[in-house]
Amino acid sequence: MKKWVILLALLLGLLLWIGDRNLNRTPGTEVQINRVETDEIAETAAADTKDTTNAPDAPAGNDSSVRTIQVTPDQIYKGDLVLVNQDHPVHAEGMLSDIAELSRHPELTEGYGLLDNKIQLSERVAKQFSAMVAAAGEDGVNHFLISSGYRDNEKQAELYEEEGPDYALPAGFSEHNLGLSLDIGSSLEAMERAPEGKWLTANAWDYGFILRYPKDKTAITGIQYEPWHFRYVGLPHSQIMKEKRFTLEEYLSYLREQKQIQATIDGRTYDISYIPVTGETAIEVPTDRDYEISGNNVDGVILTVYPQ
């Protein structure tokens, strides 16, 4: 009889250990990031015209099937990668146009709660959040709630009064004013200790979201550790930021420095370039691959070319 009790206790211990490991696991995503040398592109392009057997070595962004489009300065201020902080305010262009009151959209709020029925968010971001919550549910983490989403200037000003400059930003300087950020809570306990907080810290990156104000980056973000505040930036950017342990500030500086990088994630290659925009600027985009352009809210745009 005693043996059984010991065995059962051991088994229970093992299960708990596996569960805990599972929660803090490093996902099996393989991320490789390379800088693309501009010279290299030119050389490979030249080689390609002579001998097509060189093609497998060519960077994927080096296709001949490109067309030229014009980027206008207003595009600097909109898109999923715009940097908003105490130095870079939200521009009218940056506010998402699909802001919805979530309580009116039961299809967007499955599997999590809302702190109140006035909470608003971009519909597109809410869809991504739902997908992430569903994935967490498969790991047995399912007590999420959204405590804040999109905030207009009036609400932001109120909050700034209440919370002060360590935790809140003045109206017009908060990501909440874009519709791309949300504060996520757990109905179990404070996010820092809750399984929901731990799961998000480890896994949100694989769903396009980033922990925007990490504990060890307060000197860069200027904001105290906020285990509840997540920002949507989209894939593959969140995965690259996870791999490099970058804040949004650091990631955008890195892109500006590198000019062009290639990120291979689980064998799929993305080409990401930073393009400075002063006036109307001509840029080359592929005709045979999907791409997206986002401003950085400072001085240019990021072109993301998706795998074929």
Ligand SMILES: [Zn+2]
């Ligand atoms: Zn927040």
